[in-house]
Amino acid sequence: MSHKLKVVFPAKWEALQIADEIFNAIANSATSDCRKAYHIRTVLSEAFTNAYLYGDNNSQNAAIIFDICFNPEIFIASIINSGNGFADTDIKWNEFPCSDEESGRGLKIIKQLCDKVEFKKIDNNKFRVYVEIKVNDNKKIKC
């Protein structure tokens, strides 16, 4: 059985405060494997933070949209925000920032925790992050 949901957050600081609670609830609904649930929560949080910090959020109606689908096998999320994003080829995915750099880890964490990731510029100044996480490929850890 598959579950689908769409969550639209305003691209505002206030939304950050509640987004994590929603991500945590979604992650725990998607899998009973605590480690995988933590990965899902982390990926959603990183995607939101990245869209909030680097998206084009000047418009009053700027939004960060999560389209989510999951079943006992897989968790899929598509995160769309305003802005031109970046080219996948611009990032050295295997290199994490030096010790004294405070940023530059979020997208790489996403890449590490997901089984599939796509970053794509789509129409009308929108940018999409697509992620897939297999949820039943490890032994489940009891919460």
Added chain:
Amino acid sequence: MDIQKRVEGDVSILSLEGRLDLTSSSTLKEASKDVLKNESKKMILNLDRVDFINSSGLGALVSILKEVRNSQGSMKLTNLAPYVKEIFDITQLTNIFDIFPDEKQALASY
């Protein structure tokens, strides 16, 4: 994020509770700055009750570490939950921070 402070000898211990992300990073940075300025150059951050950390939280810890080192001090982390530790591992930050299983061992290392 809730932060409890206490002092053991010449070491300040900050016990963190909640999630360490963009919304809480400035709170932690301010608390650490206050400790450095007014209390001690030796600091332990106990992450026992940190149930979530993301790259913004890691960035805050890196920022604090830089500040501590610039002040000729030292900072140690303790009690990382397994899932929190995993995020440190995949970002290769376990090589940068002094991480101990508990406060007792961190204090003994000073």
